[in-house]
Amino acid sequence: MNIKSFAKIDLNQKPNRRERTIFILLLAALCLGFVRSCLLASHHAISSIRQQLESTSEERRQLIAAPNTAEASPAMQSDLVEKATINSKRFGSRQDVVDAVHFLTQPLQLRGVKIIKSKFADLREEGSLIYREADLTLSGSFAAIGAYIETLEALPAPLIIETLSINSDPSSRITAEIQGRFYGQQ
Numbered sequence: 001m002n003i004k005s006f007a008k009i010d011l012n013q014k015p016n017r018r019e020r021t022i023f024i025l026l027l028a029a030l031c032l033g034f035v036r037s038c039l040l041a042s043h044h045a046i047s048s049i050r051q052q053l054e055s056t057s058e059e060r061r062q063l064i065a066a067p068n069t070a071e072a073s074p075a076m077q078s079d080l081v082e083k084a085t086i087n088s089k090r091f092g093s094r095q096d097v098v099d100a101v102h103f104l105t106q107p108l109q110l111r112g113v114k115i116i117k118s119k120f121a122d123l124r125e126e127g128s129l130i131y132r133e134a135d136l137t138l139s140g141s142f143a144a145i146g147a148y149i150e151t152l153e154a155l156p157a158p159l160i161i162e163t164l165s166i167n168s169d170p171s172s173r174i175t176a177e178i179q180g181r182f183y184g185q186q
Contacts, residue, residue, distance in 0.1 A: 092156030097123060097132050097184035100157045104136075109151055112144035116175070131181040134159060138176045142166075145176050157184040 015023070101120055103109065117137040123130055138145055145166075152159040161180040168174050 092184045094123070094130055094184055094186060096155070096157035097130055097182050100152075100155050100159070100182045101132070101134075103155060104152070109148065111147065113138050113140040113148045125186070128186055129183055130186055131183045133181050134179070136176075136178045138178065139173055141172075142174050145174055149176075149178070155182070157182045 104118065105115065115136065116139050117135070119135040121133040123132050138148065140148070149159075149161070153161075159178075159180045159182055161178055163177075163179045165177045166174055167176075
């Protein structure tokens with residue numbers, strides 16, 4: 001097509017019935033796509049989280065009802081043993097707990113996160129586990145802080161977060177205060 005054929009188009013002309021039908025169908029398809037991609041996806045995520053919450057609440061009720069494993073049902077005992085086995089595989093060694101503190105400040109791990117304040121307690125023992133309490137204040141974008149926290153939780157001596165508070169300032173920077181423990185096995 002050349003430019004002269006575009007000049008012949010009358011923009012003040014009303015659309016005919018076919019054009020209105022196509023426009024309405026296209027608009028309906030776009031609305032349906034928006035609803036499916038935004039609302040239904042979050043609905044599925046919410047229902048999944050509700051199911052996890054219900055199962056966790058049920059486990060909690062069972063543990064409160066039978067605080068000693070000797071009083072628990074055989075199925076509950078095997079479940080507790082399985083979880084203890086999974087957790088024992090998850091925690092690293094004493095050296096991993098010590099190395100975790102040094103790992104925090106590696107530039108490769110920071111990627112847009114600035115450590116404003118960090119405070120670490122001495123190693124402590126609790127049964128067969130050892131831990132080091134950590135108190136961190138971080139600054140950065142929400143995505144960078146989220147990725148950094150995921151990295152800390154994936155360490156051989158993972159950071160188990162006990163409290164997390166997130167604040168934002170007008171410059172869209174996020175400040176996160178984290179209190180938790182790095183755990184390992186003796």
